[in-house]
Amino acid sequence: MTRPAAPLMPTLRHILARVHTRLILFAVLMAGVTLIAAGVLIMRDYAERNLALVARTASYTIEPALLFDDMAAAQDGIAMVANGQGVRLVEVRDNQGRLMTRWIRPDAGAMARLEATAEKLLWPSPVTEPVRHGRDIIARLTVHGDAGAIGRYLLSGVVIALACLGLTVIATQILARRLQKDVTGPLAQIADVAHAVRVDRRFDMRVPGADIAEVDQLARDFNALLDELQQWHAGLLSENRQLEHQATRDPLTGLGNRAMFERQLAASVEAAEQTGQGFAIIYADVNRFKQVNDGHGHDAGDVMLIVIAARLRAALRNGDLAFRLGGDEFALILASDTTREVVEALAARIDTGMEQPIMLPSGQSIQSSLSLGWALYPQDSADPRDLLRHADAAMYAAKGRRHATTD
Amino acid sequence: MAAPVFQPAMMPLGSGSDRMAAGAARMTDAILEFTRWPVEKTLVHLCVVGVADHAGQLDEISLSNGARVQVSRLPDPAAATQCDALYIGRMAALDNRRLLTAVRGAAVVTIAEADADCRSGAMFCLLFTPQALNFQLNIDAVSRSSVRIDPRVLRLSKGGY
Numbered sequence: 001m002t003r004p005a006a007p008l009m010p011t012l013r014h015i016l017a018r019v020h021t022r023l024i025l026f027a028v029l030m031a032g033v034t035l036i037a038a039g040v041l042i043m044r045d046y047a048e049r050n051l052a053l054v055a056r057t058a059s060y061t062i063e064p065a066l067l068f069d070d071m072a073a074a075q076d077g078i079a080m081v082a083n084g085q086g087v088r089l090v091e092v093r094d095n096q097g098r099l100m101t102r103w104i105r106p107d108a109g110a111m112a113r114l115e116a117t118a119e120k121l122l123w124p125s126p127v128t129e130p131v132r133h134g135r136d137i138i139a140r141l142t143v144h145g146d147a148g149a150i151g152r153y154l155l156s157g158v159v160i161a162l163a164c165l166g167l168t169v170i171a172t173q174i175l176a177r178r179l180q181k182d183v184t185g186p187l188a189q190i191a192d193v194a195h196a197v198r199v200d201r202r203f204d205m206r207v208p209g210a211d212i213a214e215v216d217q218l219a220r221d222f223n224a225l226l227d228e229l230q231q232w233h234a235g236l237l238s239e240n241r242q243l244e245h246q247a248t249r250d251p252l253t254g255l256g257n258r259a260m261f262e263r264q265l266a267a268s269v270e271a272a273e274q275t276g277q278g279f280a281i282i283y284a285d286v287n288r289f290k291q292v293n294d295g296h297g298h299d300a301g302d303v304m305l306i307v308i309a310a311r312l313r314a315a316l317r318n319g320d321l322a323f324r325l326g327g328d329e330f331a332l333i334l335a336s337d338t339t340r341e342v343v344e345a346l347a348a349r350i351d352t353g354m355e356q357p358i359m360l361p362s363g364q365s366i367q368s369s370l371s372l373g374w375a376l377y378p379q380d381s382a383d384p385r386d387l388l389r390h391a392d393a394a395m396y397a398a399k400g401r402r403h404a405t406t407d
Numbered sequence: 408m409a410a411p412v413f414q415p416a417m418m419p420l421g422s423g424s425d426r427m428a429a430g431a432a433r434m435t436d437a438i439l440e441f442t443r444w445p446v447e448k449t450l451v452h453l454c455v456v457g458v459a460d461h462a463g464q465l466d467e468i469s470l471s472n473g474a475r476v477q478v479s480r481l482p483d484p485a486a487a488t489q490c491d492a493l494y495i496g497r498m499a500a501l502d503n504r505r506l507l508t509a510v511r512g513a514a515v516v517t518i519a520e521a522d523a524d525c526r527s528g529a530m531f532c533l534l535f536t537p538q539a540l541n542f543q544l545n546i547d548a549v550s551r552s553s554v555r556i557d558p559r560v561l562r563l564s565k566g567g568y
Contacts, residue, residue, distance in 0.1 A: 060559075061559065061562070063559065064437070064441055064557060064559045064560050064562075064563055065563055067437045067440055067441075068418055068434070068437045068560075068563055069418045069419060069433070069437075070418060070563055073562070073563045077562065133440065133471050134440075134470075134471035134472045134473075135471065135472070135473075136471050
């Protein structure tokens with residue numbers, strides 16, 4: 001089933017997929033950004049407390065080393081406390097601000113500058129802790145945090161967010177496919193059926209039910225509409241047939257009327273031309289019909305015509321047709337493959353059939369007879385008009401002979 | 408007796424003719440800062456025994472907790488337990504042993520000025536080099552004494568605890 005293509009219009013599936021992608025993208029970004037931001041804040045808070053703890057512990061640890069003036073021991077003490085604790089740099093300065101000792105994370109390499117920048121963003125000022133001995137402050141210790149852990153967290157957050165986005169694309173595809181199956185599939189079926197009904201007049205087609213309430217309702221309403229359309233169409237057809245019947249039949253005798261005779265004559269000519277076989281027509285006129293009509297009434301005339309029509313029909317062979325052209329005139333079209341002898345024999349048989357008296361409603365019986373004239377196609381004429389004139393002439397000749405014999 | 412000995416800490420010496428004495432005084436000060444007696448002292452009796460070459464500036468010591476330090480010569484080793492700290496100079500091996508035996512288990516911190524091997528049984532042994540003043544710790548003596556030495560001082564030794 002082909003539907004007119006509309007390439008510029010987006011399909012429902014594309015719209016659904018696009019909406020889904022945006023929705024999930026939005027959700028992932030929202031969740032990702034929120035989680036990462038919250039995570040960074042929490043980690044920053046913990047790292048800050050950790051730095052304070054490291055500062056306090058280092059300050060306690062190096063107190064004797066400072067008193068003994070042993071900077072190597074002080075550095076060892078700092079290293080022992082700070083190493084692996086997210087600390088980048090520790091500096092110890094005396095009360096005059098002179099640098100006593102400093103410890104830098106050993107593996108701080110090429111990334112140190114970058115990390116120092118990140119650290120400045122996270123912790124604008126380093127943690128400072130005084131080194132006390134008794135009541136005196138003998139030095140001050142500053143601890144700079146290491147942004148590496150938070151950097152790794154950010155990196156893993158971004159990687160996870162990207163992975164989620166990848167999953168989003170897959171999920172969107174699956175969702176769109178499912179929605180297509182559930183929504184656009186049934187809609188496409190409805191569209192197909194509508195197209196079939198419009199183009200091929202397939203009023204018997206129906207849309208199958210769907211799994212979605214709205215679509216199912218639409219399908220059922222569409223089917224109900226098709227039911228009505230089918231009934232209406234059938235009614236129209238039968239009415240047409242009835243009209244056709246009325247237009248081509250003589251209501252009194254049930255035979256074909258003149259219009260049908262002419263149509264059939266044309267069809268017979270065409271058939272004869274194609275097959276090369278001939279046919280014959282017979283004109284019949286009821287003798288003394290006017291007298292019957294005048295003498296016994298129109299009812300009697302009608303009865304007479306009905307009986308004559310029945311007798312003509314009875315005399316015909318399979319494939320032959322009888323028509324009432326009007327008044328008391330009848331015409332027969334004899335099926336193809338007819339010879340003059342066969343037509344003469346048939347005419348004789350009709351004459352014989354008419355010998356039986358006809359019972360009138362009044363109880364009287366009257367004798368009837370027909371004047372018959374025939375013409376053969378193509379022997380007498382290959383032109384239909386001429387053929388009819390030929391038969392007509394033959395019929396009037398017969399009527400004349402009959403008058404001559406009876407009068 | 409083979410007491411476990413820690414690697415020395417390093418205290419750089421300044422300049423000047425009395426730099427040895429100044430170093431010894433600072434070192435003694437630092438040791439006393441991290442020494443806790445069973446009863447808190449407001450006055451620490453620092454007794455100098457034997458022939459001490461670098462004890463000249465000991466009386467300049469002041470402790471950060473406010474306790475005063477009183478430096479005196481100890482004429483009679485038998486009275487050693489009345490001191491809170493002993494600064495031991497050169498003396499005869501027998502006298503030295505007798506002295507340290509007398510203060511064993513007592514609340515007296517002992518600092519030996521002239522015991523490079525730290526075998527005399529003193530808790531701290533000062534080691535003089537031209538550039539720096541070191542000390543060694545006799546952990547056996549420290550653990551026998553009833554004064555407590557802040558364990559962080561032990562950590563000053565490289566490769567220590």
